[in-house]
Amino acid sequence: MNNNELLARRYKVMGEYAPLFYDKPIHIVKGEGVWLYDAEGKKYLDMYNNVPTVGHCHPYVVKRITEQVQTLNVHTRYLHETIVEYSERLLSTFDKSLNMLVMTCTGSESNDIAIRMAREHTGKMGIICTDDAYHGNTTVVDEIATQFHQGQVKGCNVKSIPTPDSYRPLGGLTGKALGLAYANKVKQAIDEFNTEGIGLAAMLICPILANESLPDIPEQFIQLAAKHVRDAGGLVIFDEVQAGFGRTGRMWGHEKTGVVPDIVTLGKPMGNGHPVAGVVSSAKLMDEFRSRAEYFNTFGGNPVSAAAALAVLDVIENEDLIENSQQIGSYLKEGLAQLKAKHSLIGDVRQRGLFIVVDLVLDAKSKEPAPEAAHAIVESMKRQGVLLSKTGVARSALKMRPPIVFSQENAYQALSALDHAFTELSQKGKL
Amino acid sequence: MNNNELLARRYKVMGEYAPLFYDKPIHIVKGEGVWLYDAEGKKYLDMYNNVPTVGHCHPYVVKRITEQVQTLNVHTRYLHETIVEYSERLLSTFDKSLNMLVMTCTGSESNDIAIRMAREHTGKMGIICTDDAYHGNTTVVDEIATQFHQGQVKGCNVKSIPTPDSYRPLGGLTGKALGLAYANKVKQAIDEFNTEGIGLAAMLICPILANESLPDIPEQFIQLAAKHVRDAGGLVIFDEVQAGFGRTGRMWGHEKTGVVPDIVTLGKPMGNGHPVAGVVSSAKLMDEFRSRAEYFNTFGGNPVSAAAALAVLDVIENEDLIENSQQIGSYLKEGLAQLKAKHSLIGDVRQRGLFIVVDLVLDAKSKEPAPEAAHAIVESMKRQGVLLSKTGVARSALKMRPPIVFSQENAYQALSALDHAFTELSQKGKL
Numbered sequence: 001m002n003n004n005e006l007l008a009r010r011y012k013v014m015g016e017y018a019p020l021f022y023d024k025p026i027h028i029v030k031g032e033g034v035w036l037y038d039a040e041g042k043k044y045l046d047m048y049n050n051v052p053t054v055g056h057c058h059p060y061v062v063k064r065i066t067e068q069v070q071t072l073n074v075h076t077r078y079l080h081e082t083i084v085e086y087s088e089r090l091l092s093t094f095d096k097s098l099n100m101l102v103m104t105c106t107g108s109e110s111n112d113i114a115i116r117m118a119r120e121h122t123g124k125m126g127i128i129c130t131d132d133a134y135h136g137n138t139t140v141v142d143e144i145a146t147q148f149h150q151g152q153v154k155g156c157n158v159k160s161i162p163t164p165d166s167y168r169p170l171g172g173l174t175g176k177a178l179g180l181a182y183a184n185k186v187k188q189a190i191d192e193f194n195t196e197g198i199g200l201a202a203m204l205i206c207p208i209l210a211n212e213s214l215p216d217i218p219e220q221f222i223q224l225a226a227k228h229v230r231d232a233g234g235l236v237i238f239d240e241v242q243a244g245f246g247r248t249g250r251m252w253g254h255e256k257t258g259v260v261p262d263i264v265t266l267g268k269p270m271g272n273g274h275p276v277a278g279v280v281s282s283a284k285l286m287d288e289f290r291s292r293a294e295y296f297n298t299f300g301g302n303p304v305s306a307a308a309a310l311a312v313l314d315v316i317e318n319e320d321l322i323e324n325s326q327q328i329g330s331y332l333k334e335g336l337a338q339l340k341a342k343h344s345l346i347g348d349v350r351q352r353g354l355f356i357v358v359d360l361v362l363d364a365k366s367k368e369p370a371p372e373a374a375h376a377i378v379e380s381m382k383r384q385g386v387l388l389s390k391t392g393v394a395r396s397a398l399k400m401r402p403p404i405v406f407s408q409e410n411a412y413q414a415l416s417a418l419d420h421a422f423t424e425l426s427q428k429g430k431l
Numbered sequence: 432m433n434n435n436e437l438l439a440r441r442y443k444v445m446g447e448y449a450p451l452f453y454d455k456p457i458h459i460v461k462g463e464g465v466w467l468y469d470a471e472g473k474k475y476l477d478m479y480n481n482v483p484t485v486g487h488c489h490p491y492v493v494k495r496i497t498e499q500v501q502t503l504n505v506h507t508r509y510l511h512e513t514i515v516e517y518s519e520r521l522l523s524t525f526d527k528s529l530n531m532l533v534m535t536c537t538g539s540e541s542n543d544i545a546i547r548m549a550r551e552h553t554g555k556m557g558i559i560c561t562d563d564a565y566h567g568n569t570t571v572v573d574e575i576a577t578q579f580h581q582g583q584v585k586g587c588n589v590k591s592i593p594t595p596d597s598y599r600p601l602g603g604l605t606g607k608a609l610g611l612a613y614a615n616k617v618k619q620a621i622d623e624f625n626t627e628g629i630g631l632a633a634m635l636i637c638p639i640l641a642n643e644s645l646p647d648i649p650e651q652f653i654q655l656a657a658k659h660v661r662d663a664g665g666l667v668i669f670d671e672v673q674a675g676f677g678r679t680g681r682m683w684g685h686e687k688t689g690v691v692p693d694i695v696t697l698g699k700p701m702g703n704g705h706p707v708a709g710v711v712s713s714a715k716l717m718d719e720f721r722s723r724a725e726y727f728n729t730f731g732g733n734p735v736s737a738a739a740a741l742a743v744l745d746v747i748e749n750e751d752l753i754e755n756s757q758q759i760g761s762y763l764k765e766g767l768a769q770l771k772a773k774h775s776l777i778g779d780v781r782q783r784g785l786f787i788v789v790d791l792v793l794d795a796k797s798k799e800p801a802p803e804a805a806h807a808i809v810e811s812m813k814r815q816g817v818l819l820s821k822t823g824v825a826r827s828a829l830k831m832r833p834p835i836v837f838s839q840e841n842a843y844q845a846l847s848a849l850d851h852a853f854t855e856l857s858q859k860g861k862l
Contacts, residue, residue: 006510013518015531015714017721019508027510031503049505051729062501070493072462073704074480077450079437079458087444100446105536105706106730112569137726138543139571148725268729273504275536275706275730283446290448294579295568298482298699299537299706 003027003039021389022382031056034403034410036387047381047388047414050355050401053245053269054315058405061272064311065304073304076103077296082306089313091280093251095260100286103301103309104277107241107267108136113279114204114263115140117289118235124199128189128229129153131160132212132393135204135239135265144204147211151393157198161185165215167348167359168367176219183224190232200234202263207254210242213392213399214350214357222257235285241267241277242355246316246404249326249353272315274308275299321404325353328406332356335415343422345373354406357391358398369396373425380421386414434458434470452820453813462487465834465841467818478812478819478845481786481832484676484700485746489836492703495742496735504735507534508727513737520744522711524682526691531717534732534740535708538672538698539567544710545635545694546571548720549666555630559620559660560584562591563643563824566635566670566696575635578642582824588629592616596646598779598790599798607650614655621663631665633694638685641673644823644830645781645788653688666716672698672708673786677747677835680757680784703746705739706730752835756784759837763787766846774853776804785837788822789829800827804856811852817845 006027010018026044030037033055036044046056054061068082076083087101104110119125129135129144131151136142143154153160162170164182173181190200203225209215226236238261243253247269254261262285267277278301279286289295299305316322333351336358340346347361360370360377374396381388391399402410437458441449457475461468464486467475477487485492499513507514518532535541550556560566560575562582567573574585584591593601595613604612621631634656640646657667669692674684678700685692693716698708709732710717720726730736747753764782767789771777778792791801791808805827812819822830833841 001512003510006512006515009519010510010515013515013522013530013532014507015718015721017718018533019725019727020510021508025508025510027512028505029503029511031505036503036505036509052505056505057501057503059501065500066497069496069705070488070490072460072467072488074459074462074467074483074487076445077452077456078467079434079441079451079456080460081432081437081458084437084441084444088440091444099444101444102449106540106728108540108728109537109569116570116573137724137728138540138569139547140569142547142724273730273733273735275733275736287446287448290446293568293573294450296450297537297539297568299704302704302706304704305706 023379026382034406043385045386045410045413047386047400047402049403050242050247051268052273053247053404054272054312054319054321055403055405058272058315060315061308061311064307065274068304068307073302075298076301080303080306082303082310083301086306086310089310094264094280097260097282098264098280100281100283102279102286102290102295103305104279104297105275105299106136106277107265108138108141109297110241110265110267110277110279111135111141111204111239112138113295114237114265115202116293117263117279117281117285118202118237120289120292121235121285122199122201122233124201125157126193126198126200127158128186128200128203129158129160130163130205130209130212132163133160134211156196159189159192161189163209163212163215164218164221166218167215169218179218179221179224182218182221183228186225187228190228190234200229200232202235202237203229204237204239206239206243207257208243208248208352208355210355211391213359213397214352214355216350222259226259235262237261237263237265239265241265245269245312246322246325247353247355247401249322249329251322253352270312271305271308272312274305276305276309319405325404328408328411329353329356331408332411332415335411339415339419339422343426345370345422345425354402354404356400359392360396360398369394371396374398376425377421380424381417384417384420386417454810457813465837474816476817476841476844478817478831478833480834481673481678482699483704484678484835485703485743485750485752486834486836489703489746491746492739492742495738496705499735499738504733506729507732511734511737513734513741514732517737517741520741525695525711528691528713529695529711531712531714533710533717533721533726534736535710535728536706536730537567537708538696539569539572540728541672541696541698541708541710542566542572542635542670543569544726545668545696546633547724548694548712548716549633549668551720551723552666552716553630553632553664555632556588557624557629557631558589559617559631559634560589560591561594561636561640561643563594564591565642587627590620590623592620594640594643594646595649595652597649598646600649610649610652610655613649613652614659617656618659621659621665631660631663633666633668634660635668635670637670637674638688639674639679639783639786641786642822644790644828645783645786647781653690657690666693668692668694668696670696672696676700676743677753677756678784678786678832680753680760682753684783701743702736702739703743705736707736707740750836756835759839759842760784760787762839763842763846766842770846770850770853774857776801776853776856785833785835787831790823791827791829800825802827805829807856808849808852811855812848815848815851817848
């Protein structure tokens with residue numbers, strides 16, 4: 001069937017608002033490692049998908065899922081070894097204060113529970129997030145999806161702060177003064193919650209601000225903000241849905257922040273595509289929540305989900321993928337620095353392991369965003385067989401988060417294609 | 432490893448509040464059809480689990496999952512045929528007004544979206560449920576989990592009505608008067624919402640009131656209640672998470688109600704254990720929601736989830752499982768009627784296909800619930816190698832929802848074990 005026919009059928013049963021990538025959507029039929037193949041056999045280098053983090057259809061993950069799905073797949077109200085083994089293995093990668101896990105099916109469910117836990121614990125309702133955030137899609141988690149609501153939160157129980165950013169800094173400040181200025185915004189939000197009688201439950205942020213286009217987070221911001229939150233009796237929730245599982249060249253995105261969170265939420269890459277997610281906290285917080293909430297998640301942590309997640313941990317470890325994220329990430333950053341010197345559209349290159357954002361600007365001084373250029377580059381890369389996407393308030397930054405099995409050869413191909421795309425764009429004189 | 436050791440390890444990483452069945456939890460390691468096996472090799476007839484609805488580890492479902500997981504598992508922002516084919520196949524089983532599907536990962540996510548859709552559509556916040564309801568575990572869906580909050584809703588945006596019940600009827604009424612009385616409770620709740628300025632968004636109920644212990648729903652209640660809801664501009668949401676996919680001897684639990692709902696939510700059995708769920712509505716409602724909400728679910732409807740769900744539809748059709756639910760359900764009901772004549776503890780037997788509830792009472796006239804007897808029967812059945820559970824406000828009713836591949840031979844075994852359990856209990860003179 002051709003793509004137009006399939007698209008028409010899709011519109012009929014899923015609607016035109018179910019999101020699709022690219023001006024003309026692509027019809028992917030097969031995945032292998034860092035490669036995706038469309039229905040016509042065209043091969044794409046995948047620089048976008050962070051969910052199949054150890055590579056599309058990784059044979060070991062496939063093997064473990066296949067074995068388990070033909071043996072047993074039931075809920076967690078019977079004893080089963082795999083979920084216990086997985087919990088032990090996963091928790092051993094965190095600070096020892098984070099010693100209990102509840103498994104769910106999606107990052108949205110995880111953030112929803114984290115918010116419930118914080119509200120149960122504090123008896124307060126207020127949640128602080130950034131003004132370019134996305135943490136999921138349940139009613140309550142959507143209240144903090146400022147990215148989808150023109151920077152605004154929904155309802156009276158959430159407040160956003162300006163996204164901490166060193167490239168387009170608040171008040172033009174730098175260094176510690178900048179971190180302090182953003183942290184003061186957190187303090188202000190807390191004071192407002194208190195004045196309004198709402199009080200503070202938690203600050204919920206991604207420790208690398210992945211959806212906020214991965215800014216270089218101003219010095220000491222996270223530490224100062226966390227102190228304000230804790231002084232007010234609130235909890236610090238780190239959303240590791242994108243930052244976690246080796247993506248940043250460390251196991252967890254928060255390792256470099258100097259802050260041990262009270263709650264960590266997990267999702268996307270946890271099962272390499274299998275719907276598995278989780279929430280980690282201290283035993284005290286978890287018991288407090290579960291003893292009050294009678295929480296149960298039918299599919300959460302079932303034997304197949306636990307096997308998939310355990311296989312991902314095995315692969316990350318056995319294939320040294322955290323090290324790989326670091327090395328290939330650095331290689332890409334160097335390459336992009338060279339492209340920046342050559343192409344004036346590139347305003348800023350930001351990188352944490354294999355999470356990379358390239359901020360495109362019309363002018364290096366004014367830093368005016370270049371969304372049309374970003375769109376053109378993404379489409380050019382697609383034509384050249386490389387998949388990436390856009391991010392940032394103006395959708396003017398390129399977003400790259402390949403499977404972390406990405407090799408130097410893959411990186412070289414991507415850099416060459418990017419060089420070509422930028423050259424082509426400037427020659428067309430479109431800007 | 433013995434069960435005590437595994438339990439101790441589990442407590443450490445998952446906590447003591449993560450729910451487990453039975454006085455001494457069982458350690459299940461293998462499933463096949465209607466059978467589960469524990470670590471010591473003991474075989475159990477599974478009369479409890481509705482999720483592996485076409486049988487534990489059904490070979491065809493396993494085959495389709497295995498094939499797809501090794502081919503491609505990515506999100507729905509690329510075109511893919513399986514989700515489109517699944518949507519078409521699924522929607523063809525509904526009234527033609529229900530013609531669009533959004534796939535999610537859990538029934539909780541589905542009910543959360545349904546509530547968002549209704550609130551978007553009406554601009555009102557009020558949700559009506561029953562006083563013994565459970566529809567999932569997100570913050571907002573938990574507000575209507577009256578079953579977990581001593582019959583109470585949470586917050587000001589939800590109201591519950593007494594569970595419509597013909598066995599312990601409101602005011603001792605019968606026939607149409609009873610249905611009318613319960614429907615009037617819905618009307619009262621709507622009036623209160625309007626007085627309070629909250630207004631009505633939707634009534635959200637399971638069309639067979641599965642979690643409310645499957646009462647014989649009073650005549651015309653659902654039709655009258657739906658009319659009140661619609662007259663007030665609200666939507667009718669039917670939660671088919673337990674009632675759907677052939678369980679009741681029909682494809683959908685609402686087929687006999689005389690009401691076509693505005694929104695249907697799906698979950699548990701949809702992927703035979705794979706975390707897949709969904710929401711069905713008219714294109715108009717779905718487009719309205721999606722155009723405003725930018726809803727996206729990373730894992731929802733991915734190729735593996737869609738393949739698993741499609742395989743379940745195939746098996747239900749190819750193995751005539753709806754017919755089987757009807758036939759074996761009737762056989763069980765007849766057998767239970769015979770046991771009722773013999774054992775005075777059995778107060779009421781309620782059945783919809785292969786969903787069966789046996790209400791235990793200390794006295795047939797007063798209908799005083801017998802929770803201790805129910806507990807003893809469940810434990811006795813476990814010893815005899817048959818798994819079932821409890822339900823009802825007082826946890827005094829036996830709940831049976833086996834995989835719908837349950838055979839007459841399986842049913843005979845279950846009935847014999849029940850007969851033995853009741854006989855043993857009465858001989859012990861425990862009551």
